[in-house]
Amino acid sequence: MTSTADETAITFPGARRPDRSRRVDASGVPIAVYEWGDEAAPPILLSHGGFDFAATFDLLAPLLADGGWRVVAWDQRGHGDSGHSSLYSWEADMRDAVAVMSSVATRAMPVLGHSKGGALMLELADAAPYRVSHLVNLDGLPSKVTHPDVVDRERTRLKASELSGWLDFRRQAATNQRKPGTIHELAARRGRMNPRLSQDWLRYIVTIGARQDPDGWRWKFDPLLRMGGFGPWRPQWSLTRTPGLGMPMLGMLGMVHEPMGWATQPDDVQPYLPPGARIVALEDTGHFVHVERPRVIADAVLEFLS
Amino acid sequence: MTRVLRHGRVELALHRLADGTGRPLLLLHGLGERSVSEPPEWAARWAGPVLALDFTGHGSSTMPRAGGYSCEVLMGDVDTVVASEGPLTIHGRGLGAYVALLIAGARPAAVRGAILADGPGLAGGGPGPGSPRLLAVDRAAPAPPDPWALAELSLDVRPPDYATSFARQATHLSGLDSPITVAAVVRPPWLEAILDEPGVAEAPVAAALASYAAVD
Numbered sequence: 001m002t003s004t005a006d007e008t009a010i011t012f013p014g015a016r017r018p019d020r021s022r023r024v025d026a027s028g029v030p031i032a033v034y035e036w037g038d039e040a041a042p043p044i045l046l047s048h049g050g051f052d053f054a055a056t057f058d059l060l061a062p063l064l065a066d067g068g069w070r071v072v073a074w075d076q077r078g079h080g081d082s083g084h085s086s087l088y089s090w091e092a093d094m095r096d097a098v099a100v101m102s103s104v105a106t107r108a109m110p111v112l113g114h115s116k117g118g119a120l121m122l123e124l125a126d127a128a129p130y131r132v133s134h135l136v137n138l139d140g141l142p143s144k145v146t147h148p149d150v151v152d153r154e155r156t157r158l159k160a161s162e163l164s165g166w167l168d169f170r171r172q173a174a175t176n177q178r179k180p181g182t183i184h185e186l187a188a189r190r191g192r193m194n195p196r197l198s199q200d201w202l203r204y205i206v207t208i209g210a211r212q213d214p215d216g217w218r219w220k221f222d223p224l225l226r227m228g229g230f231g232p233w234r235p236q237w238s239l240t241r242t243p244g245l246g247m248p249m250l251g252m253l254g255m256v257h258e259p260m261g262w263a264t265q266p267d268d269v270q271p272y273l274p275p276g277a278r279i280v281a282l283e284d285t286g287h288f289v290h291v292e293r294p295r296v297i298a299d300a301v302l303e304f305l306s
Numbered sequence: 307m308t309r310v311l312r313h314g315r316v317e318l319a320l321h322r323l324a325d326g327t328g329r330p331l332l333l334l335h336g337l338g339e340r341s342v343s344e345p346p347e348w349a350a351r352w353a354g355p356v357l358a359l360d361f362t363g364h365g366s367s368t369m370p371r372a373g374g375y376s377c378e379v380l381m382g383d384v385d386t387v388v389a390s391e392g393p394l395t396i397h398g399r400g401l402g403a404y405v406a407l408l409i410a411g412a413r414p415a416a417v418r419g420a421i422l423a424d425g426p427g428l429a430g431g432g433p434g435p436g437s438p439r440l441l442a443v444d445r446a447a448p449a450p451p452d453p454w455a456l457a458e459l460s461l462d463v464r465p466p467d468y469a470t471s472f473a474r475q476a477t478h479l480s481g482l483d484s485p486i487t488v489a490a491v492v493r494p495p496w497l498e499a500i501l502d503e504p505g506v507a508e509a510p511v512a513a514a515l516a517s518y519a520a521v522d
Contacts, residue, residue, distance in 0.1 A: 027445070027454075028371035077372075086315040087362070087374030091441060091458060095373075098440055127438035160475050163412040170382040171389050173314040224314050231378045232468040237435045 012204040014294065016062040026099035032081035033074045033100055037065025043104045046073040047097060049115025049140070051227060053080030055208040056114065060290040063298035074100045078222035080209055088225060090233070094124055101131055110134035110305055114290060115260065119238045126241040136301055137251040138289050139261055142235030143268035169226050176223035180216030183207060193259050196286035235262065239272045249277040250304045252297060254285040261287035308366065313386040319366035320387055321358045328354035329418060330394045332387060334402025337427025337459050338451045340365030348512045352519065359387055363452030373454030377462055381408040388416045395518045397511065400425025401459055403490060407500065410486055411472025414479035419518030421511055422488050422497065429494035431461035466499030477505025482521055487514035
């Protein structure tokens, strides 16, 4: 199960690790912050998705940095190298984001978010428009989930098993550990959720987002975290944040549906866009638009910000 | 006597207020409260033990750092008690009433009656999302209760149709005629909505308790 030193030095064409890293204290939770580019350049904040971490931007961030920006990203609490917490929530993630922002500047700055990170930044832009000058959303515009046409009683049973599954998971949470494996095994498992991403990329990501224990590699994600949303949140609530946004907005949607995405179509979001907002639909692209097409995204973002 | 139960990284204080034989009665406090130290008068005729749980961030339970509260996590607090004590009847005040509804729907076989009573934190943040806001708390404020719990659990959204889905599960899957009884006088939208559901009764606490004492 142990890996050789060679394996830990996996590289990926175009991927560049951050130029600097540091920690920010977010009400007691240590948040790992990463930066690419000139410290004196204007800042842009990058927010990753659920069950991901800042290294997801190792392809995009260097391109933005080379385009003249100080690129700042962070690992959300419980993700990557940030601290694990007893509690996790959307609101807590939003506060952590503001703590990272405040460590860079107090004036408004452009923010870019992918997936959950994109939806989070929509909410932040609504809650604190004085902190956000431009908004870029990468495949993170949730749309209304259509429920299968099942009878009420059957739906009750489905929901009941979902609930007991969540509670059963929490009963084990105190002793849970992520499953160990080789770099290849972790990449292969991740590939089932991200079928369009190459194994080479996923192996590169494993060497950053996982740690090497004596019995193998383990993702650093807090074992207390469980995939999938829970609670009364509805995707359409996120969409109601957008029509009133006053800052320029650019949305980029991957048109190929993947397990981790929301499968949002341009027509789903068009009625909710603020005046002047632009949506770009990327054909033959999955949920991780910034990993599949870093150059296209970087060019669009640099142009949008210029 | 107080026992410590573990829920994730949180240590929960479960107080035994009275001994007895049979199914326990579990008391859930309201937002910002802590467990009472004596069994309430109306519980005097309950044959089983009377237990009281301090929610996460309250009373003698752990105060986590940096918040992140949800009523679903507090439902997990109660499920930790269910895992330890087995089937029980629940009385919840305010916030505890809403959490009692959630656990009654999520563990319908284990919750043998939930009584929903008035208390702090009954309404939460209302039926739908308001304007989002960045919360800040006074970290120097005397605690417990955790100031993050007070801030976040008074703003959490409680949609009526979300509440009714839990009431329906309790009714469909518990095998009880009325798994939920509303004793509260104040009725925020989520509570008003479940009153229209089959299986949700209205009664004073003592009467509800007497009827749950009689069920298997």
